[in-house]
Amino acid sequence: MSVLVTQEAPDFTSAAVLADGTIVDNFSLSSLKGKKIMLFFYPLDFTFVCPSEILAHHHRVAQFAEKGCEVVGVSVDSQFTHNAWRNTSVDDGGLGAVSFPLVADVNHSIMEAYGIVHPAGIALRASFLIDEDFVVRHQVVNDLPLGRNVDEMLRMVDALDFHTTHGEVCPAGWNKGDEGMKDTPEGVADYLSKHGDDL
Numbered sequence: 001m002s003v004l005v006t007q008e009a010p011d012f013t014s015a016a017v018l019a020d021g022t023i024v025d026n027f028s029l030s031s032l033k034g035k036k037i038m039l040f041f042y043p044l045d046f047t048f049v050c051p052s053e054i055l056a057h058h059h060r061v062a063q064f065a066e067k068g069c070e071v072v073g074v075s076v077d078s079q080f081t082h083n084a085w086r087n088t089s090v091d092d093g094g095l096g097a098v099s100f101p102l103v104a105d106v107n108h109s110i111m112e113a114y115g116i117v118h119p120a121g122i123a124l125r126a127s128f129l130i131d132e133d134f135v136v137r138h139q140v141v142n143d144l145p146l147g148r149n150v151d152e153m154l155r156m157v158d159a160l161d162f163h164t165t166h167g168e169v170c171p172a173g174w175n176k177g178d179e180g181m182k183d184t185p186e187g188v189a190d191y192l193s194k195h196g197d198d199l
Contacts, residue, residue, distance in 0.1 A: 002115025004128065004136040007014055009039070010113035011134075013077040015088060016103040023079050028100055029072065031132065036069035036160070037130040041116055041123035045077040045085045049147045051095055052124070056150040058098040067157045071100040076111070076122055079104040116141055129156055131164075150173075172199055 004010075009029065016027035029039070040057065057071055064071050075082075082102040082170045088094020090182040103110070111117050125148055129138035138156045142148060158176040163169060168180030172193060181191040 003139070004114065005139055007136055008138050009128065009134050010110075012103075012110045012113065014103050014105060014160065016101045016133070017079050017082045019099045020103050021083070021097060023083055023131060026100050027103055030107070031072045032072070036132060036157060038069050038071045038127065038157070039062060039074065039075045039124075039130060040099045040127040040148075041111055041114065043122040043144055044075055045081050046093065049125075049145065050075075051090075052091065053094055053147055053150070054098060055090070056148075057064075057100065060150055061073065061099045063154055064157065066108065067154070067161065069157050072103060072104050073100060073132055074103040074110055074123065075100075076108060077107050078106050108174070118171060119142065127153055129160065130154065131160060171195070173185065 011028065011030045013026050013028040015023070015025050017023050018027070028035070041182060042053060054073060057073065061071055076094050082104060085095050086097055086102070090096050104112055105123070108117065108121070111123040112127065114128065116124045118124050125142040125144065125146065127140050128136050128146060131137050137160055140148070155175060159170040159174060162176070162180060166180055169183045171181050174180070179191070
């Protein structure tokens with residue numbers, strides 16, 4: 001297992017199905033450099049928890065876009081399996097036309113680079129928030145039975161933007177519109193005197 005936070009995101013070029021349904025052989029993560037990226041891994045197409053997570057991301061793509069954040073999904077399935085899953089309706093256990101790329105990691109090199117390989121040889125449920133400078137700023141890794149909360153990732157994008165804009169830090173439970181904290185002893189004391197009982 002790797003902790004990549006504070007490190008440059010491992011780049012990759014691989015086959016993918018793009019948001020418009022085009023199949024390409026050379027999707028590159030670094031092509032999105034200069035934007036925030038929410039890169040997430042899931043175990044396998046045509047499974048159980050995975051479609052619920054992918055649809056949760058799909059339903060929030062516009063919210064990520066409003067925050068200047070691209071969404072990219074990765075699994076060990078081929079681009080052709082991704083395409084078949086996108087062409088299967090939700091009512092039949094498929095995804096429909098999700099509006100972000102699904103990357104094929106058939107040789108497992110991407111999940112190995114990100115350090116999130118399950119003992120069964122598939123990816124854990126891992127998400128990485130990458131900033132405009134291509135640095136990993138947040139990651140979360142779940143075991144296979146535990147589905148992610150995509151709204152929490154949206155919150156982390158807001159927190160990153162707040163810190164970048166204001167230079168303040170985001171205390172526990174911070175949400176967009178909340179007061180931040182100055183990273184000084186005085187700042188901590190001031191924040192806790194106002195909000196300590198609400199934490």
